[in-house]
Amino acid sequence: MIRLNLGAEPAELETERATRLPLAITAFNSHGPGAKQLTNLLDQGYQVARPTLRDRQHGKCAFCEKQEDAFKRPVEHFRPKKGAQDKQGGSWITVKTHYWWLTWTWENLYFACDRCNMSGNKGSRFPIQASTNRIAAPSQPSPNPVAPVHYDCTPEQALLVDPRRDNPFDHLQWTPVNRNEPWRLWQWTIEGRDAKGDMTIEVLALTERVDEVNLHIKGIMLLWEQIDSHITAGRLANAMAAWDSMITNFVDNPRQPYRNAAWWALLYLCPPAERIRHGLRDPTLPEVR
Ligand SMILES: [Zn+2]
Structure with missing residues (x-):
């Protein structure tokens, strides 16, 4: 969301x-x-x-x-x-x-x-x-x-994330099921970050989309594999260009499905400290403006 x-x-x-x-x-x-x-x-x-x-x-x-x-x-x-x-x-x-x-x-x-x-x-x-x-x-x-x-719905403490009023990133996140595994083996799942996120996942049965989202993130992981090999070989300009184009396609493109999951996948695959080291930019939080 x-x-x-x-x-x-x-x-x-x-x-x-x-x-x-x-x-x-x-x-x-x-x-x-x-x-x-x-x-x-x-x-x-x-x-x-x-x-x-x-x-x-x-x-x-x-x-x-x-x-x-x-x-x-x-x-x-x-x-x-x-x-x-x-x-x-x-x-x-x-x-x-x-x-x-x-x-x-x-x-x-x-x-x-x-x-x-x-x-x-x-x-x-x-x-x-x-x-x-x-x-x-x-x-x-x-x-x-x-x-x-x-x-006036603002005083009501709803336990469902409202995409117009709330920032879904405050309540929902996609994470690797087992972060101790090598990242190439990661499977992804959705988790609540608070009670509102947990209830939203339950009510909308968002875990039923896990297989589809994993297929989608697989495309990101394949691109990350190429970027990672550019970094290892010292081809930083190639890495930066490929990273940019991945953000444009998976996070910024309004027609893409699962942009929330894509943003989280990039966070785990290349955390901010690592991005700074390699000169890779942070993606902005996706939203429909
Ligand atoms: Zn739906």
Whole structure:
């Protein structure tokens, strides 16, 4: 996962929200959260954001960074629209009151792969830190429009990394499974750097991408082998040029999958102290700007 700066919402989404949110508020006021009269409305309209999301995310899943085609891939609601599942005492409990009013909110929408979005992986799961509160749900009856306080998600201590708000590198890392082995034998895995990272890996089942990411990193390791042999032979200019081109292709290129994993792989293959010795530059943290 990398940071995603996705810009302003497309006008089509604003148009859909202007029509559909008032209908949802009316249904909520008459029937309450979880009622069919409300949930039926929540499946409509937000799909207009899919082409914009897909373009700005360069065709990649917001969570696992797999390159996906546009057809039948869902628009994912980061905060689920038909009841949020919270992990309490090892079980997933549904909180029916959240987050129907964010169904057409741009900042809550991502292009995601079927696997990350499916029920049993992320689905409606949206855990928060134990002993903290969710943002307040509108009370019944709600004024129309819904008060701004219900859209301010900053106080909520979510246990899922949000690619728009968080720096995924603070929470998730790819590491060699066994660093004591020679680097040519390294297999790679994803690890949480804190509780939020651990929960994100669990909810999105990110370890299911490990085989694919290992294949991808294999390409980096083959290039590193060439760079390493340039260094050993004293051909530092060749090493620097090959290192530069590897960064450009695997870390900086917005269309590449698994840019987070590529950045970590370079960190372990050639740590900063070694880079300084050989005149190799540090890659910047990949993100979508
Ligand atoms: Zn995915």
